[in-house]
Amino acid sequence: MTENAAVEVQKASRVYGAGSSAVRALDEVSLTIRRGEFFTLLGPSGCGKTTLLRLIAGFETPTTGQILIDGKDVSQTPPNQRRVNTVFQSYALFPHLTVSQNIGFGLEMLGRPRAQIKDAVARMLALVKMEKMADRRPQMLSGGQQQRVALARALAPEPEVLLLDEPLSALDLKLRKEMQLELKRLQTETGITFVFVTHDQEEALTMSDRIGVMSAGNLLQVGAPREIYNRPVNRFVADFIGETNFLTATIRNGIPRLSNGEAVQAKGPARLDGKTVTLAVRPEQVRIDPEGPIHATIAQTVYFGTDTHCHLRLADGTELVARLQSPPSGDIGLKAGEKVRIGFVPGAVQMLEG
Amino acid sequence: MARRDFSVSALPGFGTIAVIAFVLLYAPIVTMVIYSFNDSESVALWGGFSTRWYAAAWENTQVQEATIRSLIIAVSAALIATTVATMAALGTTRRGKFKGQTIIYIMINQPLMVPEIVTAVALLIFFAAIKVATGIQGLGYLILAHSAFCVPFAYLPIRARLEGMDMTLETAAADLYASPWQTFRRITLPLLAPGIAAGAMLSFVISLDDVIITEFVKSAGQDTLPTYMLGQLRRAVTPEVNAISTALLVLTVLLLTAFFLLTRRRG
Ligand SMILES: Nc1ncnc2c1ncn2[C@@H]1O[C@H](COP(=O)(O)OP(=O)(O)O)[C@@H](O)[C@H]1O
Ligand SMILES: [Mg+2]
Numbered sequence: 001m002t003e004n005a006a007v008e009v010q011k012a013s014r015v016y017g018a019g020s021s022a023v024r025a026l027d028e029v030s031l032t033i034r035r036g037e038f039f040t041l042l043g044p045s046g047c048g049k050t051t052l053l054r055l056i057a058g059f060e061t062p063t064t065g066q067i068l069i070d071g072k073d074v075s076q077t078p079p080n081q082r083r084v085n086t087v088f089q090s091y092a093l094f095p096h097l098t099v100s101q102n103i104g105f106g107l108e109m110l111g112r113p114r115a116q117i118k119d120a121v122a123r124m125l126a127l128v129k130m131e132k133m134a135d136r137r138p139q140m141l142s143g144g145q146q147q148r149v150a151l152a153r154a155l156a157p158e159p160e161v162l163l164l165d166e167p168l169s170a171l172d173l174k175l176r177k178e179m180q181l182e183l184k185r186l187q188t189e190t191g192i193t194f195v196f197v198t199h200d201q202e203e204a205l206t207m208s209d210r211i212g213v214m215s216a217g218n219l220l221q222v223g224a225p226r227e228i229y230n231r232p233v234n235r236f237v238a239d240f241i242g243e244t245n246f247l248t249a250t251i252r253n254g255i256p257r258l259s260n261g262e263a264v265q266a267k268g269p270a271r272l273d274g275k276t277v278t279l280a281v282r283p284e285q286v287r288i289d290p291e292g293p294i295h296a297t298i299a300q301t302v303y304f305g306t307d308t309h310c311h312l313r314l315a316d317g318t319e320l321v322a323r324l325q326s327p328p329s330g331d332i333g334l335k336a337g338e339k340v341r342i343g344f345v346p347g348a349v350q351m352l353e354g
Numbered sequence: 355m356a357r358r359d360f361s362v363s364a365l366p367g368f369g370t371i372a373v374i375a376f377v378l379l380y381a382p383i384v385t386m387v388i389y390s391f392n393d394s395e396s397v398a399l400w401g402g403f404s405t406r407w408y409a410a411a412w413e414n415t416q417v418q419e420a421t422i423r424s425l426i427i428a429v430s431a432a433l434i435a436t437t438v439a440t441m442a443a444l445g446t447t448r449r450g451k452f453k454g455q456t457i458i459y460i461m462i463n464q465p466l467m468v469p470e471i472v473t474a475v476a477l478l479i480f481f482a483a484i485k486v487a488t489g490i491q492g493l494g495y496l497i498l499a500h501s502a503f504c505v506p507f508a509y510l511p512i513r514a515r516l517e518g519m520d521m522t523l524e525t526a527a528a529d530l531y532a533s534p535w536q537t538f539r540r541i542t543l544p545l546l547a548p549g550i551a552a553g554a555m556l557s558f559v560i561s562l563d564d565v566i567i568t569e570f571v572k573s574a575g576q577d578t579l580p581t582y583m584l585g586q587l588r589r590a591v592t593p594e595v596n597a598i599s600t601a602l603l604v605l606t607v608l609l610l611t612a613f614f615l616l617t618r619r620r621g
Binding site: 106 | 527
């Protein structure tokens with residue numbers, strides 16, 4: 001057991017169905033979520049994020065592997081005996097109870113005294129700024145308000161871990177931005193471990209202490225946002241998070257070279273000599289540079305206000321995007337068909353195996 | 355401009371047919387209601403307005419006894435049928451698809467499909483055997499028989515309600531530390547209540563109205579209101595039967611209105 005771990009997932013698999021129609025929703029995933037952190041599970045729809053949350057909450061039992069909460073194996077513990085609460089994607093507020101009764105439900109089930117429940121409900125209402133709505137039914141609230149009530153209801157019993165399954169996906173853009181800040185504030189104020197699920201990479205990057213990137217039932221990479229963004233472990237992660245250019249190169253004497261022999265400024269481990277690798281470089285790390293080692297042709301420039309995106313074509317036909325800061329005049333001074341040389345910011349090129 | 359969607363009501367003759375259907379449905383009922391206030395002894399000749407047949411029925415001890423018996427049977431049957439139907443509905447909807455599900459649906463709804471007379475004969479023979487074997491008499495047989503054929507009527511609205519219920523709510527309750535029993539008591543049951551009430555009312559009305567099965571299963575002196583009325587019609591037809599029918603009609607309409615209000619409002 002790891003000191004300071006709120007949740008440990010040990011080689012957990014979850015298979016739905018049997019025989020030829022079996023779906024392996026989660027494939028031997030191992031993960032440690034630290035106490036008090038804002039952890040995000042990020043991945044495309046259907047990659048197993050909800051399944052992992054349901055295993056932690058106890059709505060499902062792992063087909064193989066273990067779930068530890070606070071160091072104790074809870075793989076077979078029913079959800080009502082785990083100190084974990086969930087904010088459901090659909091909110092799942094009880095329609096026959098008022099906002100206050102919804103928020104107090106967890107504490108009531110825990111058998112807390114009435115006075116304590118009343119205090120906690122009042123505190124939670126204030127925390128999510130819903131004091132005026134205390135006696136309303138959930139149906140009378142807007143989507144954003146229901147969201148806050150769902151949050152307050154899950155936070156009221158002061159769980160060890162709060163699970164949030166794409167809680168913001170039903171909100172419009174403006175409200176979503178507001179709620180992102182709000183969630184981050186609540187997490188900091190309460191100090192509760194948050195496990196947040198999203199398929200929105202920007203949301204993951206801005207809110208999380210750490211991110212786990214998932215694909216097809218596997219956890220591909222776990223790390224801080226900067227780490228995930230700047231040092232993706234494979235092509236999937238690089239592609240899923242932000243925009244990325246991919247180049248194919250062959251390592252010769254420790255230097256990756258494009259098919260026409262042009263060298264790319266990147267370090268390649270000698271053990272990969274002779275191997276073909278994929279290089280990833282972010283558009284903002286590409287420079288138009290008369291001294292640059294690589295020849296390219298401008299295919300198109302697209303003005304985005306602060307940035308101008310410059311679409312380039314290399315000698316081997318590879319397409320590349322350079323994101324350049326627009327000059328004060330707004331005109332970057334490059335025309336389609338123009339021949340240029342490009343280079344990459346030192347240290348910006350990532351070598352990927354996948 | 356109005357949209358010119360296809361509508362049956364725009365077909366020629368639709369209005370006429372609708373009017374005829376309504377007349378056929380309601381003319382006899384209206385006549386019955388009007389003649390229940392007839393002062394004359396005859397059921398066909400109008401002799402002025404009076405409520406004397408209501409008074410007569412109210413004072414008739416046979417009517418009183420039959421009414422009480424009908425109410426006891428209908429209330430008991432509604433309670434039993436609703437309980438059984440609730441459990442059946444929970445069992446058939448609160449889990450994934452399982453083997454034999456269709457068979458179970460068919461079995462639960464069997465009384466809706468088998469001719470009532472067949473059920474009546476079967477019950478008669480079955481209960482006769484039990485009576486001989488145990489020597490037990492009483493209203494229990496009628497209550498059981500009514501419960502049996504009321505189950506599908508109670509089951510349908512309850513199952514509809516359960517199927518429309520968001521199962522995440524129960525998951526959420528478990529997440530908030532509710533035990534399975536607490537989840538049922540605090541979440542499932544209250545949300546199911548309108549369906550259960552609707553099922554109970556429908557069962558009550560169906561039981562109150564039954565003639566065929568009651569006629570076969572009842573022992574001597576166990577007349578319910580409908581079988582009493584049938585017996586009366588075999589002798590002299592008096593406007594008293596009209597009065598009783600009208601009273602039953604009012605009760606039924608009230609209950610069915612409540613039923614529709616309960617089942618219409620969702621969530
Ligand atoms: N109850 C279930 N029965 C069968 N397959 C399921 C079930 N739940 C999820 N799956 C499958 O498991 C995979 C992962 O689903 P899920 O965890 O919901 O993904 P995500 O939340 O990342 O969109 C999907 O292929 C989905 O179809
Ligand atoms: Mg999901």
